Amino acid sequence: MSRRNIRVTEPTEVTQACQVLDVLNRVSGKWSISVLMEVHHAPVRFTELERAIHGISRRMLTLTLRSLERDGLLTRTVYPTVPPKVEYEATAMARELYEYLAGLTAWAERHEPAMRASRQAYDLGVD
Numbered sequence: 737m738s739r740r741n742i743r744v745t746e747p748t749e750v751t752q753a754c755q756v757l758d759v760l761n762r763v764s765g766k767w768s769i770s771v772l773m774e775v776h777h778a779p780v781r782f783t784e785l786e787r788a789i790h791g792i793s794r795r796m797l798t799l800t801l802r803s804l805e806r807d808g809l810l811t812r813t814v815y816p817t818v819p820p821k822v823e824y825e826a827t828a829m830a831r832e833l834y835e836y837l838a839g840l841t842a843w844a845e846r847h848e849p850a851m852r853a854s855r856q857a858y859d860l861g862v863d
Contacts, residue, residue, distance in 0.1 A: 762807055767792055767800040769837055772826065775810060776834040779823040809833070 762768065770789045774780055780788075786797055801824060804810040809830040815821040826834065 762803065763809070763833060763837075765800070767796055768804060769841075771797075771800050771804060771824075772809065772830055772834060772837060773841070775824055775826045776831060779813070779825040781821070781823055785824070804830075 763772070767789070770792070771785060774785055774788050782797070782801075785801075786792065786794065789797065792800075801810065801812070805812050805824075809827055810824050811827055813823045813825065815823070
């Protein structure tokens, strides 16, 4: 097969797209968004997050917190008390991201009824 008829994507374009998708996938998860929305205001303890985020299991909360900490969006502070007190706080990068998430959340709330109606009309085959 001739290569003349195939558009070859530049490696840098593919690399950039993959990097952006990786970041978006990490911060767009259901639990990641919920955690980031909760920690934006002030440092929060694990149990406070667990109570605030309905439906999340302890294991999923732990995995989400570790992932966000690894990505530099949260800092974890352990205080030397008995029992140990652990707080999670948004980093500057996460606080910047919060502004975009808040806008996206507001957009979703505004347009959810229209999207729901559109889905119902589509499922019924109505044009």
